[in-house]
Amino acid sequence: MSMLVGMMFGCHGLNMFSNLLSLGLRKIFKIVSGLTILLVLGFLLVEFFKAEEEFVFLDLNLVGALPFSFGILIDLFSLVFLSVLTIVYFGILMRYFDKIVHNQKRSFLLDFLLLSASFAALSQNYLQLLVGIELVAIAEVFLISDGLKHKKETVNIYLYFKFADALYITGALILFACFGSFDFLPYSLDASSVNLLVVPIALMLLLAGAFVKAAQFPFYEWLYNSTVAPIEVFTFIMVFKSGVLIAFRTLPLLMVLQDFQNMNLIWQTMAWVGTIGSVLAGLCALIQGNHLKLFAFSSASQYGLIFASLGLAGLSENPAVGLTGALFHLMTYSFSKSALLFAYSMRNGKFQRLLFLISVLVYTGLPFVSGTFWSKELILESALQAHSITIFGLMLISATLTVVYSTRLYFEYLENDTDTLNSRGYSPLMKLSSGLPTIIFLAAAIVENNLFGHKLEHQIEELLHVPHQVHHSALLPVLPILAYGIGISLAVSISRLSDFSHISVFEKMVNKGIGLISEAGKEFLKVTSSFLLLVEKFMDGMNFLAVRVFNEVSSLFLVFEKSVEQMNKSAIVPLLQTFRCLKKLEYKLNHATIMFMSTVLFLVLFVVFLMVR
Numbered sequence: 105m106s107m108l109v110g111m112m113f114g115c116h117g118l119n120m121f122s123n124l125l126s127l128g129l130r131k132i133f134k135i136v137s138g139l140t141i142l143l144v145l146g147f148l149l150v151e152f153f154k155a156e157e158e159f160v161f162l163d164l165n166l167v168g169a170l171p172f173s174f175g176i177l178i179d180l181f182s183l184v185f186l187s188v189l190t191i192v193y194f195g196i197l198m199r200y201f202d203k204i205v206h207n208q209k210r211s212f213l214l215d216f217l218l219l220s221a222s223f224a225a226l227s228q229n230y231l232q233l234l235v236g237i238e239l240v241a242i243a244e245v246f247l248i249s250d251g252l253k254h255k256k257e258t259v260n261i262y263l264y265f266k267f268a269d270a271l272y273i274t275g276a277l278i279l280f281a282c283f284g285s286f287d288f289l290p291y292s293l294d295a296s297s298v299n300l301l302v303v304p305i306a307l308m309l310l311l312a313g314a315f316v317k318a319a320q321f322p323f324y325e326w327l328y329n330s331t332v333a334p335i336e337v338f339t340f341i342m343v344f345k346s347g348v349l350i351a352f353r354t355l356p357l358l359m360v361l362q363d364f365q366n367m368n369l370i371w372q373t374m375a376w377v378g379t380i381g382s383v384l385a386g387l388c389a390l391i392q393g394n395h396l397k398l399f400a401f402s403s404a405s406q407y408g409l410i411f412a413s414l415g416l417a418g419l420s421e422n423p424a425v426g427l428t429g430a431l432f433h434l435m436t437y438s439f440s441k442s443a444l445l446f447a448y449s450m451r452n453g454k455f456q457r458l459l460f461l462i463s464v465l466v467y468t469g470l471p472f473v474s475g476t477f478w479s480k481e482l483i484l485e486s487a488l489q490a491h492s493i494t495i496f497g498l499m500l501i502s503a504t505l506t507v508v509y510s511t512r513l514y515f516e517y518l519e520n521d522t523d524t525l526n527s528r529g530y531s532p533l534m535k536l537s538s539g540l541p542t543i544i545f546l547a548a549a550i551v552e553n554n555l556f557g558h559k560l561e562h563q564i565e566e567l568l569h570v571p572h573q574v575h576h577s578a579l580l581p582v583l584p585i586l587a588y589g590i591g592i593s594l595a596v597s598i599s600r601l602s603d604f605s606h607i608s609v610f611e612k613m614v615n616k617g618i619g620l621i622s623e624a625g626k627e628f629l630k631v632t633s634s635f636l637l638l639v640e641k642f643m644d645g646m647n648f649l650a651v652r653v654f655n656e657v658s659s660l661f662l663v664f665e666k667s668v669e670q671m672n673k674s675a676i677v678p679l680l681q682t683f684r685c686l687k688k689l690e691y692k693l694n695h696a697t698i699m700f701m702s703t704v705l706f707l708v709l710f711v712v713f714l715m716v717r
Contacts, residue, residue, distance in 0.1 A: 185225040217243035229286040257329040264326035268316035275309030289356040318347030321381035331396035374415025382408030386505030420489035429482035436475035443545035475552035507591025515599040
């Protein structure tokens, strides 16, 4: 298995190296290395499931020079993330092959982004994960800037990323101080000796960084600023958000400590922040006139459902249902969203309009057909198992909003569509080839059905060592189907409105509100920086004053020491004379005492002699 991982990263390196070659060789290298990476990934999946192990750790700290463990962690979660990343990336490469290959800088950064994301997915501890997400952030910032064409948006995104990094690093360092390890689940962990105040704070900081990285409420601004990126970059950003990876990697420690009362607050925070963020992002998407911003808010809404499902896993009777729902929805969302963006970017004739319609239906969760329908069913099931009817209702509202804004997008797409390929004389074969990635991703999103979800749930139950529980999935789809029908009806009603000015007004209000929140945050940062500068100046003044006082006290001590030495010198002569006199007196007294004692002794003996006589 280590050889397969080495081959994969070697192919990634060759993929990056190919950007230095000529155009013809670059195309050949891209195709060969891409097929090789997909083949190696397939073999890696087969080897892992054949081994029937919960995880495989490949130690890379061969010389033992590092004070912490360093290696590659292969488990179910890392393989799912790696598979989604790789498949989506090569779907993007297929769809925009000429556009990517002809731009060497963008091609290199996209390859570097895939390599960094793969490294983050296979990270073994929080420190390696930090390196991976930092490299991902660097690649995303350069790709979004597109040669510094969008400085304002790039600076805004960079500040959000740095804020998330500060939260993440603080939480990771606190955990290291508590356990002496950066591992996701320290081997020396003793649950009875865990600090129940400090560890939850550290985990909350990690999750706060994850919320920022995943553009959850109220951190939407950086996500809709990313709409200035090229469409192939924007597609990858919509699919992969490192915040979700951070949340998944905090689960082992949370699972071990979930019996403690303080940990329940963390699970509830994930569930409520994800649910409320999903609904609010859906409302923001509904009133967006800019379609790319609609895609951005819809992405935040779907990732909110994933966070909510992770939180509900810790609150429900069977945590496997929530974890399965989150992981399953990550897969179905990634493939259906990629297909939707591919189809949207074509805008070419009847065939492409048909593909876009199917993409919308699959993305919104067409009952019993789309994989997103089954993944959302598992998420709703986890809410019922957690006995949270409020969250269940909010999730139904979020699902309805997804149907409404996606269907509205389809109607607006039809109104603005132009048959550009037909006007250019493209053949039906070329139209089919341009839609091939969309067809592949639609097939992947449809194949991930209820049977696939149950198999994934069985794998997670074995991983968590929990017994299989049969849940009431026969009655559960009724409400999602009803929500889907309501969403279609609302979308049709909205599309019949001739005047959309109210939507643009709401859009401006929401964007202005988010901008005001951002400006308030910036002002707060400025005030905080000014306060810190004043504190720093005050501390410098205090340090200077302390140094002056210390110097003055030191000089006083020196003067006192010198005076004491002078006093010693002036007093030593009389003292010596006094001691000499005392010694002489003592000598004389000793002689006198001896004479006196001798006389007394003689008299006593004389008296005794007389008495004896």
